[in-house]
Amino acid sequence: MNTMPRRIASTALACLWAAVFSLCITPAAHAENAAPEGETILQHFDPATGKRIIPNERCLTCHGDEKEKTDVRDDGSKVNIFVHRDQIEASVHGEQRCNSCHTTISRVPHREAPEVIVGCVECHRSTWEKHKDDPSGEHERLKVVVEQIDSFMGSVHAQPSKLDESRTNATCYDCHDAHTVGKLGTQQREENRLKNPELCGSCHEKQLNEYRTSDHGKAVLEKKDSKAAVCSDCHTTHAITSPEGDAAKKAITKNCGDCHEDAQRTYFASYHGQVHRLGYTNTAKCHDCHGGHEIKGKDDPTSEIHANNRLENCRNCHTDANENFLSFWPHGDADDAENYPALWIAKVFMQALIFGVIAFFWVHVLLWLYREVMDRIQGKGFIEDRERPDIVYFRRFPAVWRWIHGLFAIATMTLILTGTTLLFSHTAWAKAVVNFLGGPQVEGIVHRTAAVLWLSIFVAHLAIALTNIWRKRQTFEWFGGTSMLPNWKDWDDLRGMFKWFLGRGPRPEFCHWTYWQKFDYWAPFWGTAVIGSSGIILFAPEATATILPGWMFNIATLIHAEEALLAAIFLNSVHFFNVHFRPERFPMSTTIFTGAIPIEEFKHDHRLEYERLVAAGELDKHLVKRPSRRADLAASFITSVLIMAGLALLTLVLIGLMTMPD
Amino acid sequence: MTKTVRNLLLAVLALAPAMTTAAPSGEALAFTCAGCHGTDGSSVGPSMPSIAGMDPEVFVDAMKDYQADKRNSSIMNRIAKGYTTQQLEDMAWFFARQRLHLLPQKYDAALAARGKILHDKHCEKCHEDGGRPGDAGTLAGQWMPYLQHTMDDFMSGKRDWPRKMKRKVDAAIADDGKQAIPALIHYYASQH
Numbered sequence: 001m002n003t004m005p006r007r008i009a010s011t012a013l014a015c016l017w018a019a020v021f022s023l024c025i026t027p028a029a030h031a032e033n034a035a036p037e038g039e040t041i042l043q044h045f046d047p048a049t050g051k052r053i054i055p056n057e058r059c060l061t062c063h064g065d066e067k068e069k070t071d072v073r074d075d076g077s078k079v080n081i082f083v084h085r086d087q088i089e090a091s092v093h094g095e096q097r098c099n100s101c102h103t104t105i106s107r108v109p110h111r112e113a114p115e116v117i118v119g120c121v122e123c124h125r126s127t128w129e130k131h132k133d134d135p136s137g138e139h140e141r142l143k144v145v146v147e148q149i150d151s152f153m154g155s156v157h158a159q160p161s162k163l164d165e166s167r168t169n170a171t172c173y174d175c176h177d178a179h180t181v182g183k184l185g186t187q188q189r190e191e192n193r194l195k196n197p198e199l200c201g202s203c204h205e206k207q208l209n210e211y212r213t214s215d216h217g218k219a220v221l222e223k224k225d226s227k228a229a230v231c232s233d234c235h236t237t238h239a240i241t242s243p244e245g246d247a248a249k250k251a252i253t254k255n256c257g258d259c260h261e262d263a264q265r266t267y268f269a270s271y272h273g274q275v276h277r278l279g280y281t282n283t284a285k286c287h288d289c290h291g292g293h294e295i296k297g298k299d300d301p302t303s304e305i306h307a308n309n310r311l312e313n314c315r316n317c318h319t320d321a322n323e324n325f326l327s328f329w330p331h332g333d334a335d336d337a338e339n340y341p342a343l344w345i346a347k348v349f350m351q352a353l354i355f356g357v358i359a360f361f362w363v364h365v366l367l368w369l370y371r372e373v374m375d376r377i378q379g380k381g382f383i384e385d386r387e388r389p390d391i392v393y394f395r396r397f398p399a400v401w402r403w404i405h406g407l408f409a410i411a412t413m414t415l416i417l418t419g420t421t422l423l424f425s426h427t428a429w430a431k432a433v434v435n436f437l438g439g440p441q442v443e444g445i446v447h448r449t450a451a452v453l454w455l456s457i458f459v460a461h462l463a464i465a466l467t468n469i470w471r472k473r474q475t476f477e478w479f480g481g482t483s484m485l486p487n488w489k490d491w492d493d494l495r496g497m498f499k500w501f502l503g504r505g506p507r508p509e510f511c512h513w514t515y516w517q518k519f520d521y522w523a524p525f526w527g528t529a530v531i532g533s534s535g536i537i538l539f540a541p542e543a544t545a546t547i548l549p550g551w552m553f554n555i556a557t558l559i560h561a562e563e564a565l566l567a568a569i570f571l572n573s574v575h576f577f578n579v580h581f582r583p584e585r586f587p588m589s590t591t592i593f594t595g596a597i598p599i600e601e602f603k604h605d606h607r608l609e610y611e612r613l614v615a616a617g618e619l620d621k622h623l624v625k626r627p628s629r630r631a632d633l634a635a636s637f638i639t640s641v642l643i644m645a646g647l648a649l650l651t652l653v654l655i656g657l658m659t660m661p662d
Numbered sequence: 663m664t665k666t667v668r669n670l671l672l673a674v675l676a677l678a679p680a681m682t683t684a685a686p687s688g689e690a691l692a693f694t695c696a697g698c699h700g701t702d703g704s705s706v707g708p709s710m711p712s713i714a715g716m717d718p719e720v721f722v723d724a725m726k727d728y729q730a731d732k733r734n735s736s737i738m739n740r741i742a743k744g745y746t747t748q749q750l751e752d753m754a755w756f757f758a759r760q761r762l763h764l765l766p767q768k769y770d771a772a773l774a775a776r777g778k779i780l781h782d783k784h785c786e787k788c789h790e791d792g793g794r795p796g797d798a799g800t801l802a803g804q805w806m807p808y809l810q811h812t813m814d815d816f817m818s819g820k821r822d823w824p825r826k827m828k829r830k831v832d833a834a835i836a837d838d839g840k841q842a843i844p845a846l847i848h849y850y851a852s853q854h
Contacts, residue, residue: 040715040758040761040795041758041796044796107797109824109825111825
């Protein structure tokens with residue numbers, strides 16, 4: 001300051017004076033009285049926004065007054081204004097301020113008749129959006145609320161009312177009393193459950209009256225049993241759609257099963273349930289037989305499932321159903337030996353058969369694989385001599401057998417694919433296959449068509465085989481080397497093979513047919529008897545019921561499926577290995593399509609027959625030229641396609657088995 | 663550098679008062695009220711209401727009613743018309759911040775006791791806390807003649823009843839007859 005020129009210093013001084021002078025005036029205009037001590041009106045306002053804070057206590061002065069629960073509207077009508085302080089405080093909204101939801105209320109006392117307008121959706125959505133990443137998880141439940149809001153938005157309740165388009169059919173607070181929305185597991189929620197039927201019934205009166213007469217209704221409304229089914233248990237709480245639609249029908253069936261677990265399990269084991277689980281609603285569902293709102297036990301004479309009324313239910317779909325339908329077990333349980341002994345025995349027998357056959361042959365396969373691999377390592381076994389390519393072939397199958405095998409394979413695979421979609425209706429692939437085919441009705445037609453073809457082939461084969469035997473009746477040896485009938489040599493060969501597998505003996509020498517080929521041949525006879533007869537029973541239920549009792553459907557369904565499962569696994573694993581995959585044959589044998597087998601290979605596998613033919617001088621009659629290149633390629637192509645299809649089916653079946661719900 | 667800072671500072675100091683004079687503060691506007699409503703809104707006159715510590719929204723409502731000639735007044739309606747809404751709000755917040763100084767009044771203790779019973783039964787839900795400042799205005803400690811004038815205005819139809827108030831007053835009169843209004847007035851006067 002000392003160095004400042006005088007003139008400038010005096011200007012600065014003048015400014016300073018002016019400033020000081022102005023400071024003397026402005027305090028009078030600016031100075032604010034310190035906030036008065038004690039309570040002032042300012043405490044009723046939010047200092048940040050200047051908006052009035054209305055404490056809940058202020059609202060409860062009038063709305064929580066037990067002595068004056070009602071008030072009179074401006075038009076003289078009475079209105080209930082009472083809210084339970086304790087309920088609100090115990091509810092999930094207990095810490096909210098009243099006018100956080102009742103946003104139209106800004107003044108107390110209300111200057112005008114207040115409108116009850118609450119925007120639940122926006123608040124819950126924005127609160128969840130704000131807190132969804134909170135590590136505390138305090139708002140976790142809002143996620144469910146927001147999901148339910150979305151379900152509600154797609155529900156029939158969120159549609160505009162037909163009587164008044166300006167409003168929806170129902171909105172949040174038509175069902176929820178926000179003042180009593182309890183936290184999970186609280187008494188409030190139990191109480192709200194018990195109130196659910198009457199709440200829904202305030203609009204759906206007819207349904208409520210029906211429900212009152214039901215076992216569920218009596219338990220809830222009379223015995224106050226909050227565990228019994230209320231409306232929302234079957235219809236869902238928010239994703240409510242028209243009961244005529246597939247979505248509702250599926251949801252209701254699923255929801256019945258939430259409590260009636262055994263009933264659902266056994267239902268899904270039936271044809272009705274299998275089709276339903278594939279996603280179709282054209283077969284009987286819980287409420288088709290049991291009724292919906294008036295559901296009662298089977299002993300109640302007014303119940304839809306009472307013995308006197310049951311046939312009416314069957315006739316809703318099976319219009320020609322007769323008395324025999326009554327002995328059908330809609331919830332037959334093959335695991336319940338006490339109540340369903342026949343079904344239980346059938347299951348135990350079929351499963352023992354499956355397990356026994358598959359276990360035996362899989363061991364057979366593994367040991368055979370082991371032996372051939374070991375032999376090849378040691379340079380033994382049948383190895384193609386590339387210096388002397390196959391020129392001469394042995395004619396093993398005439399054209400008719402080749403056609404029969406080809407068509408039989410295609411029919412069998414079609415039957416496996418369409419049939420196992422029902423057995424494994426729980427899988428995604430089954431749903432996709434049925435959807436691809438165009439639904440269960442089309443699938444049923446495809447399955448039946450393939451079944452007719454399959455049986456026709458079987459019968460045709462039988463006729464041809466018997467004709468052939470008849471022609472050769474003078475010389476035919478029933479238990480000779482060219483006969484398909486099993487004989488003692490097969491038993492010896494089997495034992496011999498196991499010895500060979502284990503390195504305790506030479507590979508047995510075979511006649512025209514080996515024992516595993518005979519097994520492959522005779523298995524379809526058993527299969528035809530079991531799958532065919534059960535299939536015919538199931539083919540046309542009304543027709544079958546004119547002869548057989550209803551429980552035969554249960555037995556037939558079970559053994560049809562189990563036997564088919566056995567066939568599907570056996571053919572696509574054991575048969576494939578024996579014929580195509582064992583190292584001597586790998587990757588495939590096309591003999592069944594070309595009809596010819598290289599003479600060296602024939603010699604190796606059927607040496608006894610070869611020697612017999614040589615000795616008898618008959619070999620030349622059976623020798624043919626090598627199949628043409630085109631015939632060879634065609635046979636390889638067809639074989640490849642069938643093998644691939646078979647392996648795909650095996651995969652699907654195994655997926656189905658492994659993911660089978662209990 | 664120091665010079666620049668100093669000069670800037672001085673310039674700001676010099677201009678600051680000029681900027682504030684552009685719009686008078688709520689306090690400055692409220693100076694004119696003091697003549698009737700007392701310094702900072704604590705009335706000393708017998709027929710003028712105290713407006714210190716008053717609910718600011720009630721203040722604005724009242725002034726707007728005066729502007730619209732909805733309230734009976736001698737000169738208040740004319741005065742009210744001179745202010746913009748913003749000015750009314752500024753004044754409202756100024757008075758809301760003031761501490762209410764009440765002067766003792768002579769009242770009949772027996773009547774006041776009766777008035778308390780009537781108040782609790784009929785008036786308390788709106789005029790909370792014995793009529794202390796709130797969203798229903800200020801009754802506690804107001805001058806008795808002012809309370810009397812106001813009730814006369816309501817009773818004679820010169821001022822519209824607030825929602826539901828007539829029903830409540832009728833109920834109080836049904837309880838205590840002609841005594842009801844004086845009892846309430848004495849009760850409010852007893853609070854200071």
